[in-house]
Amino acid sequence: MKKKHLALILAAAMTVTSVDATALVSAADFSAEETAVQAEEETIAAEETEEVAKDASEEEVQAEAEDGEDLTAETEITEDAEEVTAQEEDSEDADLFSGEEETEAVGADTNVSALTLGETKTVSIAENGSVWLSFTPETDGDYVFVSSNNEDSDPYAELYESMDEDYSDSDDDTGEGLNFLLRYSMIGKKTYYLKVSNMGDDACSYDVTVSKAVCISSVILEKGTARTIYYSGGFDDYDGINVRGAKLTVKYDNNTSQVYDLSNTFMTDIYGNTFSIRCTDGKEDYYFGGENAFRNGTYRVYVGGYPNSGYNITVVTPDYSKISNVKTGENTVGIKYGEYVWYKYVPEDTSCYYISAFYSADNTGYGISTIVKTITGDGKLVSHSYWLDGNNSFEETGYQLLKGKTYLIGVNNDEVSKQTTATLGIIRAELTGCKWKTTSTKNATCGTAGQKVEACSTHAGETRTTVIPAAGKHTYSWKVTKPATVFAAGVNSNVCSVCGKVAATKAIAKLSPKLTMSVAAKKTVPLKVKQSYAVKTVDIANGDKIVSWTSSNKKVVTVKNGKITGKKKGTAKITVKLASGYTTWFKVKVQAPVVKTTSLKVTDKATGAKVGKKVTLSRKAKLSLSTVVAPVTSKQKVTYSTSNKKVAAVSSKGVITAKKKGTATITVKSGSKSVKIKVKVK
Known part of the structure; x- marks a missing residue:
């Protein structure tokens, strides 16, 4: 028991602290589950710890002496030892170290596994857990850390230059799927730490590799099987440039090259380099989609930063006469990967129609989308709205189509690149009654009746009118009709809820200026040199706003739109002025150490x-x-x-x-x- 007691005191003495005296790793932090071992192993653990104690204690004392912190360190050791002793009395089975795999111990409860260049390491992580890896590059340069997961995990990575500092960089989903891809510039012979975590709901395992990034010597963008003909007039406004099938060849300065099949206009390569596919009319970049309609002409698709690479696309006017007709029922239609193919449909009756498409081969509709448009008087296409049929046990998307009118139905194959045909179904809804939609309403007053006019969405031209009876008397209640502000008084009115007649009004006094911020007014807030903090507005009087932020000493603290930044040690006063003329202030004390939690x-x-x-x-x-x-x-x-x-x-x-x-x-x-x-x- 004495040996075990000594080992626990040693673990407390080996507490790793940061420069601001914050405990990073403490033996007293061990949970019962992580440290519990069989009672018969206590003597062995204590004897091994005694051997480590000599060297570890001497190195700890010498390092603390060099920093001039002997007295502080001794105090920390004593406090931690007392805490460990208390834990020993509560749990006789506590031990110093646990874990099945032999890893490099950075702290009493932190295990770090070394990762070497080109190595693939499999890590197993509990739900919401994490694992530490270390990497020491031989030479200066950029290095890339990549995860390779299955569908049940969501890897996340943080890179640390030191275990007792905040992380320097992080990544979640830059890699393929949910994988991380983190690129970082490193110094040779220096050890870095990678904390890999599981963002998923269950325990998982995935692979982590590190490779040295290389520089790009050239890029070549080829059209491959990508689309090169687009249509104006509303055909292609929804989707923008489609680069599916295009190939991007990247040559690197290590005499290697990689060919990437593009699926969208943004891509990250295996070394963490990002590429943006753009389009230009020769004068400036142009984005097709949304409100930017396709205009006839020739455009260049290229890689951002490499204007000489790429291929041309052409936008032309569509020929409606060449669009194939479809009929009510099931139609076998041709489809293209990543592109809408259009078909013309003229309903025989005014009714609601359900329109859907599915693959002819397997009778599934996964990855196929449809859209319905109408042709305007000037020959342009506009999206046709739909309504929801609530008569069924579930809601279905139905289109209200008019007899004899021409509609264009687009079918897009978004998933299966080799599929060339699909079945387009146009089914007339089997309705048992009318679907009424309000077209106009005239509200009743206290003395005059109103009316509501509705049209049948199933049978064109049929309407019905419902009389809204007059209320017969006024029903008054008080409500704010004009809110007060810091600049003007408001109005509280006694209004009839039926006809809107106002019986009386009361003035609401003008508001007094006020401002509550995330930083207490007329107080001092600490800030580290080079640290920034955005002051938030918590409460401000209606109608008022902040018009200026000023610093009494810009060499110590700068402020812009509420964001304060510490420049050098000292104190500065930040004054905040409102549009109402109200002013308040707070002070910022800039210090060298990291700001600690109090x-x-x-x-x-x-x-x-x-x-x-x-x-x-x-x-x-x-x-x-x-x-x-x-x-x-x-x-x-x-x-x-x-x-x-x-x-x-x-x-x-x-x-x-x-x-x-x-x-x-x-x-x-x-x-x-x-x-x-x-x-x-x-």
Whole structure:
């Protein structure tokens, strides 16, 4: 037991701290599940720890002496040792280290696995968990980290230049599918750390590789099978340039090349280089789609930054006479990958029609979309609106089509590149009655009747009129008809809810100017050198607005539209002026150290109420926490942890989930400040 006690004290002494004295890794943070081992292994763990203690303690003391922090370090060691001793008394089975795989220990509870250039490493991660990897490049240059996942995982990566600093870069879905692709410029012989996480709901595993990025020597964009003929007049306004089938050949300075099949106008290569496919009329870039109609002419499709690469497209006027006709029922039609093919339809009766398409081969409609347009008097196409049929057990999209009018139906194959035919179904709805739609309404007054006119959407020309009886008397109630502002008084009126007659009015006094910000007025907020913070407006009187932000010393603090930036050590006064003439101020103290958290406020995210020290939840219930740190400029992250995730688990976003009957302690921490919440699951 003495050996075990000594090992626990050593683990506390080996606490890693950052430059602002914030504990990063502490043996006292071990959860029971991570450190519990069999009792017979205690003696072996303690003896091994004693051997490590000599070298580790000497290196720790020497490093702290060089920084002039001996006394502070001794105090931290004593406090941590006392905390570990208390844990020992609560759990006789606690051990220093756990984990099945042999990895490089950066801290008492942080395992780091080394990643080498060109290596593929498989990582296994728990739900909402993470794994640390390290990488030391041999030479300076850009390096690319890529994940390769299955459909059940959502990889996410953060790159750190040091374990005791905030991450320098991150990525989520730049790679293929949900994979990350993170490119970063590195210094040779320096060790970097990659934190890979699981953003999915279940435990997963995926591969991580690192390679050295190379520079681009040239690019060649070829049309391949991409579309080159487009139509004006409304045919192609919805989709813009379609580069599906085009090929992008990228040559690199390492004498290699890669051919990419394009599917859209933005692409990232295997080294993290991004390419934007653009279109120009020879004078400026042009975007087709939305409100920018296709205009007749020749255009160049090219890669942004490489104007000499690419191919031409042509926009021409469509020939409506060459469009094939379809009829009510099922029609076999030709389709193209990534492009609408148009068909002409003239209804025999005015009614509602259901229009859909599906692959002829497998009778499924996945990946096929349809659109209905009408031809205007000037020969242009406009989208035809639809209505929802609520008579069925589920809502279907139906089109109200008129007898004898010409409609154009577009069929787009968006998924299966080899499929060339589909079945286009045009089915007339089997309606048992009229569908009425209000075309005009005349409201009744207290003395005069009104009326509502409706048209049948199923049978053209049929209408019905419903009389809205007069109310017979006024029904008054007070309501604000003109809100007060800081510049003018408002009006409160006693209005009849039937005819709108105003019986009386009352003035609402002009509002007094006020301004509440995320930074307390007439107080001082700390800010690190080169740190920025956007001050938010929490409350301002109606009609008022901020017109200026000024700094008393721009060499210390600059401010632009509420964003304050620390330039050098010192204090400056920020003055805020409103349109009403009201002014207020706050001070900014710029300091060299990182701004630390001084207090935490934890509330129920749903109600806004403060969360007490004890909470009771039913099994499977959830409680979402919201944490506010002070000062607002603190750069220390808020973390959540649980003493027993089998009883009550907590996510990185502060969502507590009750698992089974028992008690667990949820710890909310930022820097050296923490709040503990005892959760009882019944």
